């Protein structure tokens with residue numbers, strides 16, 4: 197397959213073939229996209245960009261992105277191998293997004309919802325001040341307009357480059373969800389591959405219903421860190437969606453193809469049927 201690698205390097209903007217990370221089969225990208233980016237051979241769910249996620253979830257209509265005016269800053273003047281400012285700029289160029297969380301309003305099978313969607317391609321979907329603030333405002337918007345909120349998590353955790361400010365977002369997003377609970381507005385959390393660290397330890401695990409995509413990696417610390425700490429071998433399938441379902445930590449594992457129908461059904465049961 198190496199001869200293909202060279203070819204792809206040249207045509208980076210239009211990749212036609214990709215390899216499934218799970219079963220290693222070579223997949224034709226347009227077919228993969230028609231299949232909602234699920235491997236036709238092994239059912240591996242590829243990580244989606246925020247835009248793809250929105251397209252697969254909402255009814256086709258003009259959707260508007262909310263809170264785009266809240267933009268990342270560099271409060272600590274942080275620099276590691278690269279400056280934080282440069283990292284943000286590069287992520288913005290690569291993803292076409294302004295931050296790792298996109299908030300939008302729309303309908304799922306005719307039912308109005310607010311979506312908060314993370315994009316793992318934007319600095320590992322890490323939660324910094326802007327992700328926290330946008331999520332909180334999504335909660336406020338849901339409250340004001342009496343509309344259910346659905347979040348799609350895809351994150352490595354807190355954004356290290358913002359230090360303690362990123363950890364504060366765990367408290368802020370938790371308060372946001374608390375406001376919805378008090379007002380009995382549903383919050384549904386969808387965990388996608390991967391949902392780790394400060395995101396799983398805050399809003400992602402606070403849904404009235406917590407759903408995950410098949411085989412998604414979900415946890416706090418990574419398996420290697422845990423193994424080194426407890427000096428024990430971890431059970432098979434540890435930190436997968438299926439494992440968490442078996443242990444009662446989440447409510448359902450839903451295939452991407454059925455997710456929209458499932459969410460529409462939940463919205464009815466939790467909210468719209470009684471209106």
Ligand SMILES: [Zn+2]
Nearest residue numbers: 216219235238
């Ligand atoms: Zn596969």
